[in-house]
Amino acid sequence: xxxxxxxxxxxxxxxxxxxxxxxxxxxxxxxxxxxxxxxxxxxxxxxxxxxxxxxxxxxxxxxxxxxxxxxxxxxxxxxxxxxxxxxxxxxxxxxxxxxxxxxxxxxxxxxxxxxxxxxxxxxxxxxxxxxxxxxxxxxxxxxxxxxxxxxxxxxxxxxxxxxxxxxxxxxxxxxxxxxxxxxxxxxxxxxxxxxxxxxxxxxxxxxxxxxxxxxxxxxxxxxxxxxxxxx
Amino acid sequence: xxxxxxxxxxxxxxxxxxxxxxxxxxxxxxxxxxxxxxxxxxxxxxxxxxxxxxxxxxxxxxxxxxxxxxxxxxxxxxxxxxxxxxxxxxxxxxxxxxxxxxxxxxxxxxxxxxxxxxxxxxxxxxxxxxxxxxxxxxxxxxxxxxxxxxxxxxxxxxxxxxxxxxxxxxxxxxxxxxxxxxxxxxxxxxxxxxxxxxxxxxx
Numbered sequence: 001x002x003x004x005x006x007x008x009x010x011x012x013x014x015x016x017x018x019x020x021x022x023x024x025x026x027x028x029x030x031x032x033x034x035x036x037x038x039x040x041x042x043x044x045x046x047x048x049x050x051x052x053x054x055x056x057x058x059x060x061x062x063x064x065x066x067x068x069x070x071x072x073x074x075x076x077x078x079x080x081x082x083x084x085x086x087x088x089x090x091x092x093x094x095x096x097x098x099x100x101x102x103x104x105x106x107x108x109x110x111x112x113x114x115x116x117x118x119x120x121x122x123x124x125x126x127x128x129x130x131x132x133x134x135x136x137x138x139x140x141x142x143x144x145x146x147x148x149x150x151x152x153x154x155x156x157x158x159x160x161x162x163x164x165x166x167x168x169x170x171x172x173x174x175x176x177x178x179x180x181x182x183x184x185x186x187x188x189x190x191x192x193x194x195x196x197x198x199x200x201x202x203x204x205x206x207x208x209x210x211x212x213x214x215x216x217x218x219x220x221x222x223x224x225x226x227x228x229x230x231x
Numbered sequence: 232x233x234x235x236x237x238x239x240x241x242x243x244x245x246x247x248x249x250x251x252x253x254x255x256x257x258x259x260x261x262x263x264x265x266x267x268x269x270x271x272x273x274x275x276x277x278x279x280x281x282x283x284x285x286x287x288x289x290x291x292x293x294x295x296x297x298x299x300x301x302x303x304x305x306x307x308x309x310x311x312x313x314x315x316x317x318x319x320x321x322x323x324x325x326x327x328x329x330x331x332x333x334x335x336x337x338x339x340x341x342x343x344x345x346x347x348x349x350x351x352x353x354x355x356x357x358x359x360x361x362x363x364x365x366x367x368x369x370x371x372x373x374x375x376x377x378x379x380x381x382x383x384x385x386x387x388x389x390x391x392x393x394x395x396x397x398x399x400x401x402x403x404x405x406x407x408x409x410x411x412x413x414x415x416x417x418x419x420x421x422x423x424x425x426x427x428x429x430x431x432x433x434x
Contacts (some may be wrong), residue, residue, distance in 0.1 A: 005379040006396055012420035017355075018374040024352045025359055025375065028265040031258050032275060032380060037250070037414050044286065116388045169291065173388060176308055183315065202365070206389050 020153070117160055121217035124153055124178055125210060131185045132184040132204055147189040174216055177207045232252050243288055253282055254301065260306045266371045267310040268431070275385075277313050281306040300385045307368070307386060347403045351412060358408040366401035374402075 009015040126151055161175045181203045188196035204210060232240070232251065240248030256267040260281055265274035284305050292301060359367060368387065373394070380391040380398075387394070410418070 005381055007373065007380065007395055010402060011422075012417050013406060013410065013413060014374070014402055014421075016417040016421075017402075017409060018357055020351065020358060021371075021375050024355055025371075026266045026269045028262055028271070028274065031261045032252075032271075035382055036261070036275055036279050036282075036433075037253060037256065039275070040253070040282050040286075043279065043283050044409075164257075169293075172308075173304075174311070177388070199363070206393055230274065 027098060073170050116219050120153070120156055120160060121174075121178075121213050124157070124182070125213040125217060127153060128185070128213070129183055131188075132201065132210070147186060149191070150185045154179065154186065157182060171216075174212055177209055178205065178213070181209055203215060235294070237291060238292060238294075238298065241286070244246065249286065252285075257282070259299075260302065263303065263306055263309050263372070263376060267307070267368075267387035268314065273313065277310045280309045280313070284309065296385050300382055302421060303382070304386045313407075324343055325415075353408060354412050358405055362401055362404055366397050366404065369397035370405070371423065373398050 001078045026119060126147070130146065131150070157175055161172070161179065182199060184196065184200040184203055188200055232248075237248055237252055237255075241252055257278065261274055261278045264277040264281070265271065268274050268277060281302065285302055292298070296304075310388070359370070362370060369383055372383050372386070373380065378386070380394040383389075383394040384391040413421075
């Protein structure tokens, strides 16, 4: 390995594998450029997303422990927050007096969504901390409650990702990583395999996820923009 | 027109600039989506969604990363999430196409029929699909699509060193799985010996 940019092929074998893969592994012979452009234009005019089917909200178990009620309340807050914020945006794009409300392009979530995000990230940090400890053990986690919690947080993560709607790139990335970790946790719970535990630990470590969750769940308060300024 | 001028024009609603932005990046985005998805219909969907999101997000693009890196990150996110979402709703879809699935056998060649000599393309596909998700993504981006480690690191949100390590692991695994099937000239050039009934080994 020579520098930070490219690793040269180790030998003729690496070159042969790379060349063969380039030609034979899922190689596209043509790019349907005009067809895709037409689809993009049509979708943008209609406001339709193409790639991702709507997130499915998984049913919750009949017996509802206290944390599950909190998750349900959180999801409801997200939906309510998104709805109200969109109403505010539509009726009055400028900030609501006294509260920093998301504008059309200012990148900040509305106050209800903001509160829901903080609650969600805090809960996720607690769960993943427990999961990391469990993944270090030899036996797979058997705590069904932990798995149910992960499942519900995964649903809420997807709701929040949709609610964020690309307005905060850093939050997008954090929610993507969180979604991956929660999906891996559920996979580990289902399979009990060591490599699934390793994948979860790798996501937590490589992406420094717990630290980022901790930092993101206690951000500074939204700035009030209606206060008089002193020059 | 350089990237900053192009971004400014797109932000201003210039339709020609939007098309120019698309033309500059669509080939690489589509190829990447195709390598990940393995199906032209999915690659088309993911490419379109990538650009739809890019046009939506461009007003908030701050230039912390190169425009292409930012776009490729969206493409990867859309592709992986799209595959995962489809796995949830379409149980009949082939598992080998789902990159985030980690259930593929470590030695995929073992799953191939013993009585028939499979085509090299099948061997290669099975070997690459058997790579762990991280190794596979880095191998495809670096060795197949020509991304640099810095680009991969920025796109995947990891350090360049992590990208290098994943590539090293990917090459080692591919060597073990594919060495017995490499042409003799390649094996000689790489000074590989292959034991009977085993994977490849360095001489």
